Amino acid sequence: MFTELRNPNINNYDKSSAPHAGGRTVFTFKNSFKNAILNINGGGEFQEGYTTVSVHKNVNGNADTLRASDDINNRQQFLFAQASLDVKSWTIFTGASFNTFRIRFQRFVPASLGKQTRKFNNEIAPRFALMKKFNRVNIYTSVAKGFSPPTIAELLPTGGAINLGLNAEEGTNYDIGLKGIFFKDIYVDINAFFFSLKNTIVQRRDAGGGDFFLNAGKTKQHGTETFISYPLLLSSQNFKRSLLYVSHTWHKFHYKDFKQLANDFSGNQLPSVPRHTVSSGIDILMNNGLLGTITYFYSDKIPLNDANTQYASSYHLIGAKIGFEHWFKNKIRIKAFAGVENLFDERYSLGNDINGFGGRYYNAAAGRNYYAGIVLQFLTRK
Template sequence: MKRRMIIAAMGLSLTAAAQSDTTTLQGITVQGYAQQRDLSTIPGAVSVVRGQDLQRFGPASLVPALNAAPGVRMEERSPGSYRLNIRGSSLRSPFGVRNVKMYYHGLPFTDPGGNTYLNQFSPAVFTSLEVLKGPGSSLYGASTGGVLLGDRPFENTNSLSAGYTAGSYGSHLATVSGTFGTARFRQQAVLSWQESGGYRDHTYMRRYVAGWSGRYTASEHSAIEAHVLAGDLFYETPGGLNLTQFLANPRQARPAAGAFPSAQGAHAAIYQQTVWTGIKWEYRWNEHWEHSAGVYGAWSGLRNPSIRNYEKRNEPHAGARTMVTWKKGPWRVLAGAEAQTGNFRTRVSANSNGMAGILQTDDRIRNGLLSLFMQSEAVLDGGWVLTAGLSMNGARTVIRRVSETPVFRFASSYDKEWAPRFAVLKQFSNWASVYGVVSKGFSPPAVAELLPSTSVINTDLQAEKGWNYEAGARGGNSRFRYDVSLFRFQLKDAIVGRRDASGADYFVNAGATVQQGAEVSAMYQPAAFLGLRAAWTFHHFRYDSFSQQDKSFDGNRLPGTPQHALAASADVRLSSSFSLFATWQYNDDIFLNDANTDKSAAFNLLGLKAEYKVRRKGWEGRLFAGAENLLDETYSLGNDINAAAGRYYNAAPGRSIYAGFAVQLGK
């Protein structure tokens, strides 16, 4: 049956059609690894999600667009609760995004504690996302799970856009954005309001996002950019279900069990606010020397009444990144530094009907990261590109539990962690660029792993590190492009998350893992009105050596990652005004615990979107409607790995529809 479903969906994707007139298969310029060249000459695994890729789906979520990229898995446990998995990195993420370093407009967005609050972004904030797969430590600091670069490039036209979308389960999204200014001083702004009743009980979500960016070009040699982002998010957390509960009623929230209340009884929820601001200066001294420097400051506040307790976090942090580049002829050398520091406070109290009760723990956390890096590159005759990079990384976290007398103090420190990266590419023709990469990754425990929601400080947790070996090929022309990557990542002391009976998370080192696989994507445009895309991910991830409490997990599959994932889309422009977008995604079954005794079933997701576009002088309008999960699959998107009592499952929405409009003035 599974095989018939896959074949049927593949047939639909190849025959149902759809390509918007905004999408062509021209060269894609990427910023990753500071190379700023066409993707065909980049020696490394990179996936790019652009505006036309987001256009295939409803505007309310980035999840389906990122999941269409090979090697990337974004999960949504409930509206507003995201996880991002790049080649298996969500082992460390029971919630949120960890072990993935994110940059926003070229400056760090991931805090020095290792958390990335991706849920503070509205999809409208981005017009470009780059996913760098494999360790990025040689240039981006401590991370083994990959790098995410988010951007909204400045436009040269003055315009104002507004849109509204409504859909199933009480979902609403309204956005307003604009670009304005002079050639010398460009500005852009975005406002977003989003609300969802949620598919499950106790999953209401509300989010406000406001962003502003400005770029002042002082001269042909100098420019200054400034960016501000503010987000206010609230969402209820329904909790995980065991298999019996999931099959009986996947829409229910976690019921009461033993001494623990239900999710609704505990008023379990997340209240979160973030303000982030950054300034970046770029200067070109002459044809050989360039310099960029930027600083940022941010604050995040979080309140989390949960089934176990009531947590309050106050997380101010700041950082800087600077880089000097020299280039002459085929040679390019850059050197720079990145530093971050934070001064966090976490207070945990008893949960008294959704209010903070008796104080249990009060922790003051100082954390800091420092990365010094250098990279040299030569683009030689004959299609050769040689890259060598090296970084030295340091990290320090100090936790003081001031609620105890005497005050308990714990320090975790890592110094002189070297992370090299060597890459070579040979471009034989437009149809064949072949590359190889050897790199090392390093990632210390995040603050939320040293101090998880159990409130027990983990004094034994070690940093994970490992070597990645990769080979790939890509090429094509304006009608057809392909990209193939093969990799083997050997990780030591891999950090793995677990959950206790209350749903609180804690972490252990898992000895060694071997993560190897293949990632393939292709794009084909046989006619001007038709475009086809496909992606296949094969992840053969295993524990190499991991034993705990007299149990050996050697050779078991890593939980949380499907072995096979496929995505396909077909876009048809039926006329200059009307387009159809058909998408299909398949995920293999997933093991849910280290012992590989429990797993979630495979699922197919089928989506369809229709769009009607009207263009007139000075404005453009779009009407669209679509449906997701047309097969009405019952599945879990965001499993709680290694959860006690088998409470793994967080049901995703069933069949849903949406419709909306967007208007742009000044087009």
Template sequence: MYLQIADKALQEVVISGYATNRPIQQTAASVGLLTPRELERFSTTSLVPALNTLPGVRMEERATASYRLSIRGSSLRAPFGVRNVKMYLNDVPLVEANGTLPVNLIDAGTIGRIEVLKGPAGSVYGAGTGGTVRLETIRPNAGESSLESSYLAGSYGLRRYTATAATGSEKSGFLVRYAKQQLDGYRQQSAMDRDAVLLTGQLYPSDKQTFSFHGYFTDLYYQLPGALTREQYNANPRAARQINIDQKTSLSLQGINLGMGHQYQFNEHWSNNTALFGVFSFLDNPFTTDYERNANQSFGGRTQTTYATSISDLPARFTLGGEYQHSFVNSRHYENKVGEPGKLNFDDEVSTDQGFVFAQTETNLPGNFIFTLGASLNFMRYDLARVSDADTTSNYRNEKPINPQFSPRIALLKVINPNLSAHGSISTGFSPPTDSEIRPSDGSFNTRLQPERGLNYELGFRGSALQQKLSFDLVGFWFKLHETIVSRTNPDGIVIFDNAGATRQQGIEAALAYTFIQNANRPVKLFKVWSTYAYSHFRFQDYVQNDADYSGNKLTGTPPHVWLMGLDFESQFGLYANVTSNYTSKLPLNDANTVYADSYLLLGARAGIRRQLCTKWQAELYGGIDNALDKKYSLGNDLNGFGGRYFQAAPNRNYYAGVQLKFLIKNK
């Protein structure tokens, strides 16, 4: 991919999370950053391997295009999808007001940068105790107009095609990309087909203001093979659950995400950033227990105003803002008649309103300290109207307001020297139950569920040494979660949610890199090795369910140890190679800690050549291998699965190869 943000030195990388826009060395938070260089280490078919290089972040793929994202164990309550994590695309929320996060609508090749804020970020981003993920789409290079096309093919019927047109100047930039990805699947009943179109634009009418917009349309279909018992998994990991085949379980989702933003610098003191957005989606989901069909529309806005000044000749910033979302879902559940809707079971209309206001101050103090204090006040309300119910002749209405939630954060950073800083923070967060947790597929309305509340303490060090060849990032945290929401599956296959006392989550996250060579004028432009490690000592507290006491047990679905290593090589001639290993320790699959998924060691690599063929043409040829050691493992386990059905097998050794051509119409 040539359309990318230019690489910058570590000291110049600016983190926009927490509304600070500071170099990462001066950011008082645990932050994971993926630039184009890190994203392009893997194939562009999925964000899973790139996100999993960040310590404390775990992205799983239960079925093809069915993802679960965890930050420091936040997937405990997520049998599918994403919970407890806030996600933004170009400053526009991807998490809808009802808690739905359709991350599978995002095509990995359209993303150019990812920031992950680990731990509660409610002081600026509202609900979510796991963290916040900020995605930025690819953008055109200034002064360049180009056409680009690519093709990739791989094991198990993988095909991917992209076409891109882009133009950029000092006053504007526009890009449109089409991507189609298809897969026959490693397992039975696991085919996938996705079409995605991205349109982005930026206008710079003056030095003071910027207009931006994006439109993202996705048409996605994928099959659901279902989880296997250990015996089935050992006998044939490629098999699907028989009832999934019989009922033709799948998911079809069409979505449109629209966003527009305006940034204005009034003067040297005052600035404002405002975004408006709308989301529309349509879902068809034949499952083993029913057939769900719904239509969703959501809209909202976010604004923040910043005042920059000096106090005793030291810089200070004050930020005030807010965010609001409204969503309306018409959800109908039918009997599943072999992949077709049968008799209507119930018809719901769900309205959700969610919003918050926030304030933050950031002040430089004497002695090279940076102090941050922020807080948000959050509001939320669910309104359910049961329009039709096969089990009753009367309609009814239920409303579930969530009590206002206050989420403060305090942080202090010390710049010890230009190459070393230390930071500490105390933050709180909350996470309300989502629509699918309050309203499971059996038609019930779970009014008992309460929001989770979390308190987080964190201490970290970040810096570089040996003439900046060695870089490191080390953080330790202690997190206590109350009213923890956990999931279990009943005999009918319905996922039910309950509040389960508390959890205590302590951990260490470390990243280390050594760059032997980084010089664009040498035959070897880049030679770098790196490693990341996460230790997670996560335990249940005060957790009793059906007379069983799970207090002290390990947190379900979180491996205690995850260790990655990598090597990056790039030459002046255009040859490059990236190698990655991933060790994940065994992890508990149920709250009782009686069943574990085995540990595994993965090895993958991508190598290729990028060349300027002539003045107008650029080309890239590449190939890669995943799971080179041919390990059998389950990446997206079903936690607390009924009947011992826990395992969703990942592909064994597989390959891919691709070609990319770019034609420069204009180049500065």
């Protein structure tokens, strides 16, 4: 795999090329007992990447004077094993993975003392889950521990300074939930979770607009996520598909222990995460090929800095789409559509720069905008 990126930003013009290779192997075992079925999976994965990054002065959106040039070699490998046991209406899951991650930098411009290496080793991530089946409803619970090493973008941010002092995030997640069909046609999926995270990586902005990252102590994140859908108009012969859906998230994420110099942010809400979001819509496809979609999205206000002194306002978005699709000889499908996003031209900020220097948090989102398209598919129907 090969990735090439050109990124003009407020501070620099970045160029990167990243060839990447890896492999994965999986072994499976299955055995049936009198009242149980045992499944075991195990294996390993290896990935290695070689990234070349050059940072230039940005002049009117074009790369100018070279400011920095780096070679980056990252290697990640892990072993994993997991098992599931089905006993009548119960299913038990258990598993674990053993992870290592190593990243190596060498800066050529400006000249440095040589290669710098950071290793994140011997991280074991276990998981246990239990599920009970009741006719058309499943109830489950799980506990899992994991870790997430810093990404290349966090270790080498647009601010330009190599930061090998970042530690991997480590967390433990507990959740409980249910999903299934109620009252014949109503699908419900509800999950409640509690996530405790150490060494949380947070973003900062310097005076020049470049970003940098640091570990922010401990955070606690708990909330609920709900999705409900209902197929409308199934009794009508005019409709091929009709679905009404709504989803809601409630996220109470806050710093448990985070002090930076003379500032104590412990107890504050985690920036960038709204307390509530709602997404809903209606999706209809008629037998004559006419289709239509109406969507709605709401976001609660969003804290923009660790001190919680600035918030992006809440906003509502409505979108609509109409179209037509048709099959030709059961092999060719043509679909034409047109739609509008942000129907009521809501003013809001999207992709906020969290902890922006000097209060530079906001990025204006698109107002009312329109789109249209044609999709042509060649398929074989059996």
